[in-house]
Amino acid sequence: MSGELVAVLAVIVIALAFEYTNGFHDAANAIATSVSTRALTPRVALLMAAIGNFVGAHFGAEVARTVGSGLVALPTGRDSLSIVFAGVLGAIAWNLVTWYFGLPSSSSHALIGGLVGATIAAAGDVLWRGIVIDVILPMILSPVVGFTLGYLFMIAVLWTFRRAHPARLNRGFRIAQSFSAAAMSIGHGMQDAAKTIGIVVLALYVGGYQESVEHIPEWTFWASATVLALGTYAGGWRIIRTLGRKIVDLRPPEGFAAETVASSVLYFNALVLGVPISTTHTITSAIMGVGATKRLSAVRWEVAGTIVGGWVLTFPAAGLIASLAYLAVRPLF
Template sequence: MSPELIAVLAVILVALVFDYTNGFHDAANAIATSISTRALTPGVALGMAAIGNFIGAHFGAEVAKTVGSGLVNLPTGRASLAIVFAGVLGAITWNLITWYFGLPSSSSHALIGGVVGATLVAAGEVLWGGILSDVVVPMILSPVVGFVLGYLVMLLVLWIFRNGHPGKLNRGFRWAQTASAAAMSVGHGMQDAAKTIGIIVLALYVGGYQSDAETIPEWAFWTSATVLALGTYAGGWRIIRTLGRKIIDLRPPEGFAAETVASGVLYFNALVLGAPISTTHTITSAIMGVGATKRLSAVRWGVAGNIVGAWILTFPAAGSIAALFYLIVRPLFAT
């Protein structure tokens, strides 16, 4: 086995480790609301989320292409593989740190920040135009859109069912949450499995085993989808508790509204724009918007502030960790 092939396989392996951590770190995105409202049992919710992630991965090609070719421009060779390897290690480390503290930070932004951080310290070329249009702008807009739409959709739900019996409405919306949680799971797969696919394709390209960083081999879809599904099924209970219970007290109507809004935002960005947005940011902001319809004080803004702090820190933290990893692993990829 050639040194180049070993290096490519090492990057693909660490990308799949990231994929698994992404699964249990971001499992909360799809199921926290359904579990907290008791619309679904934890086992059923996790199983449905895993299946949805697996299905959604096959619709995330545009997001994968953005990650693989639209963020950094790396020459072929083992030196570039060291950059990708270190970038993914930085993302994994940040995922584990935020998981430990129960903070729903963005695995997507950790991955992008890690790759950019390693590229910068290696004096590589970062495509800042792509970062601005495909990452920064969606990063700012998706939480705003999620909050506003969450607020408006919840107002609409409250108006439509203003004369309904609370008990019957809660039972009905528990059933409706089965559909909205499934939609959220598929949207998560479109976004997050696709990002690992993009890293796999980038590794194949810079390793010299593919002529471009946009063509996606079929096995990459199946592998990334399977690993993400397994990670999701493992569950991330610390973050599930934060999203499902600590931001607002969710009932089935709020859970349905938040999941419906978040999944719609994910679908639009994945299928129409090909933008790698954060599922975490989207569902969290939607939950906040839904909660604000009760009264602004219904949202626990202290918890929300900690989450926003983690969002702000994700890019520089994952990038800095990745830069350190690059200095460590660079000799292992020397030609």
């Protein structure tokens, strides 16, 4: 077995390891609201989220291409493989840190930040225009859009069902949440499985096993989707508790509104724009917007502020870890 093939396989394995941590780290994105409102039992919700992630992965090709070709420009060769390896390692490390503290940070931004940090450490070519347009702007705008749409959609729900009996209304929305949570799971797969697919394709390209990053082999969809589904089913209960209970107390109508808004934003960005956005930022901001319709004090802003602080730190922290990891792993390649 050639050294190049070993290096490519090492990057693919570490990328799939990241995908597994992405699954249990971001399981809360799809199911926290449904579990907290008792619309679904935890295990049923996790199984549904795993299936949704698996299905959604097959619709994320444009996001995968953006990650594989629009963020960094790496030449073929082992040094580039060490950059990708270190970038993914930085993302895994940050995922584990934030999971330990129950902080719903963005696995997507950890992955991109890690890739950029390792590339900078190697004096490589970062495509800053792509970073700004496809990462930084969506990172700023998606929480604003999620919060605003969550607020407006919840106002519409409250007005539409203003004369409904509360108990009957809750029962109806618990059923509706089964569908909105499924939509959220598929949207998560479109975004987060696709990002790992982009990394795998980038590894194949710089390793010399395909001619461009535009071609996405079918097996990469199945591999990424399967590992993400397994990670999701493993569950990330620390973060599920944070999203489902600590930000705002949700009822079924509010859970349905948050999931519907967040999944819609994910679909639009994946299918129409092909932009990699954070599922964590989107669902968290939608929950805040929905909760704000009760009264502003209904949202626990101290918890929200801690979460936002984690968002701000994710990109540079993962990048710093990855840059140090590059110095450590470079001799191995």
